[in-house]
Amino acid sequence: MYQFITGPLLWLTFIIFFGGLTFRVVWYIRGLDWKLDRVAYRTYPALGLKGALQSIIHWLIPYGSYGWRAKPLYTLVFFIFHAGLVVVPLFLAGHAVLLEERWGISWWPTISMALADTLTIGVMVTAVIILVRRLVLPEVRILTTFYDIFLILVSVAPFVSGFLVVHQVRDYTFWLYAHILSGELLLILIPFTKLFHVVGFFLSRGQIGMDFGIKRAWKSRKGFAW
Amino acid sequence: MPEGTLCNKNPITTKEQLDALLADKTGKIYYEEMKHLEVDTEKLAETLQATCKSRIRTWLEICAHCGLCADSCFFYLANQKDPTQVPAYKIQSTLGEIVRKNGQVDNAHMRYCMDVAWGKCTCCNRCGTFCPYGIDMGVMFSYLRGLCFSQGFVPWELKIGSGMHRIFRAQMDVTPEDFVETCEWMCEEQQEEWPGLEIPVDKVGADILYTCNAREPKHYPEDIAEAAILFHIAGEDWTVPSEGWDQTSLTMFAGDWEGCRLQVEGIYRAIEKLKPKRVLGTECGHAHRATVIEGPYWLGREDGRPPVPYLHYTEWVAEALRTGKLKIDPAKRIKEPVTLQDSCNYIRNYGLKEVTREIMSYIVEPGYFVEMEPCKEYNFCCGGGGGLNGIGIYRQWRNIGFKVKRDQIKATGAKLVIAPCHNCWDAIRDMEEIYELGIRWSFLKPLLLKMVIVPEHLKPKEEAEEEE
Known part of the structure; x- marks a missing residue:
């Protein structure tokens, strides 16, 4: 079982994950239409690139944009949530071991266990805050669907199970399998759901950045302030 | 009755059609006919196929339903934070629905779309600057307006306006x-x-x-x-x-x-x-x-x-002041608290914030210019943009929406608002009529004329002689 879910099934997961996201990126870029979007993408590559980078970078940095600064608490929760989601799976020592065992990659950087734990707890706590916020604030509740809640649960499941595995609560094998399978489920779902924002964020922000860089803020010395 | 005599899918192209529509005062018959106007779902699906591409489809799909756009919308703020005024809700329940159903929507839905697209959004694009994904709901609402127009669901005044332009x-x-x-x-x-x-x-x-x-x-x-x-x-x-x-x-x-x-x-x-x-x-x-x-x-x-x-006129004024083509008499500069209304269309959507401030530095005595909060690209719409000033059936909604701009102006303490935009100018005039703030509002031209130094050779002869 372990061999299968960390072997062929994992490969299949990666193929779907990377294949699906590649399709998303290609489909998005091919669907950009300078006439319909009314942005002269090709005519002003430099302005476009500058605008796109400005837009992406300002929104990647905590409190880096006017919008983030307008919502200081939410921004804090948002960045703690996402920092854990990205950093832990990529740089966990336990995951790096697999890389070395399977592919002989020994140079992969890792984070300390303490940091991994802190980040994981961060993900779980902020997920609860995000869920409660969804249900409590009327302006968010009106937008919330079961789909949104499902996606949060799917995203957090590998972290909860992983945390239990690492801390060997009991039933190690069950939680290990639950962790691996929920992780694979998450990766498979990403391209097919709005979780595809792992690339979609950069595409969408890049596009609006180009729009303002090329067209809607080109008269301003510094472009749009974001 | 699928197509009305006044309310139908065809744009106005002749004087006769225009006169007939104008004769229907306030659009009484027009809106009555609209209730029975058939939606050409096939054509709607075709239009979506041809014009709704990855940008808009991604915006609709990727929206995280986080609600961060709520506070960016002046309609939401002015309506006691009514959740149905959240931009993401407004666009998802209108255009989002049309796209998800691939155009298979009914008359009631199209009329709802019209109400939201013209009565609850001025396409000021402010929400787009607050969305972490940069989802610009103003752009989508203006796209939705295009879909509505092509199906005949457009406010009476704007059907007339479109006809005027065409004729x-x-x-x-x-x-x-x-x-x-x-x-x-x-x-x-x-x-x-x-x-x-x-x-x-x-x-x-x-x-x-x-x-x-x-x-x-x-x-x-x-x-x-x-x-x-x-x-x-x-x-x-x-x-x-x-x-x-x-x-x-x-x-x-x-x-x-x-x-x-x-x-x-x-x-x-x-x-x-x-x-x-x-x-x-x-x-x-x-x-x-x-x-x-x-x-x-x-x-x-x-x-x-x-x-x-x-x-834009402001660009020329700034240039003329900078190069000395227009010279301001320092004694005649504005010496009272004065604020500036940033027009969404050329500030947020064109980047002329620096130019307009440069003008202020010439025509206002230092210390008297007060910025609204927020301002520049983050400024709120005057409340009458996107055609809303001219639409009778949404007049009450517009007047409620004014509250945000009213409070912004009030907070500056200024009694004079410079509004180099026709729509903003109208909106502020109507706002004053309703809420009686005791403010004045002005374009740049009359202000400049009051303070510009007139070269001797341009003055009328007698006056020039009198002065000598």
């Missing part, structure tokens, strides 16, 4: 002859005070071609006179076109994309015919958006720019 190439029934006559009349009227004042019509190769808003010749001809006097003082070589002089676009507000193209085409034709070095538009926000920012794309210009540099 007169102006938003009002002003013909080229009327326009030229108004220019001549204004010129004559000013001769005593401004000897030698000219409004050159169709002069080829001038430095500046001046285009305006049809309301000016129709309702405020003195605005044209003021523009002429300022050009006269600045010593500009300028002209107006007899055709292609109105740069406004109620077609843009209406979602009449073909009408938009026709309107801008007329102006660009004038540019090609008269070969000016530059074109300058009046103090209007949406006219600039239509003609300079979006217009090139409607005409399929790959460079996304007009044929020659096309300035």
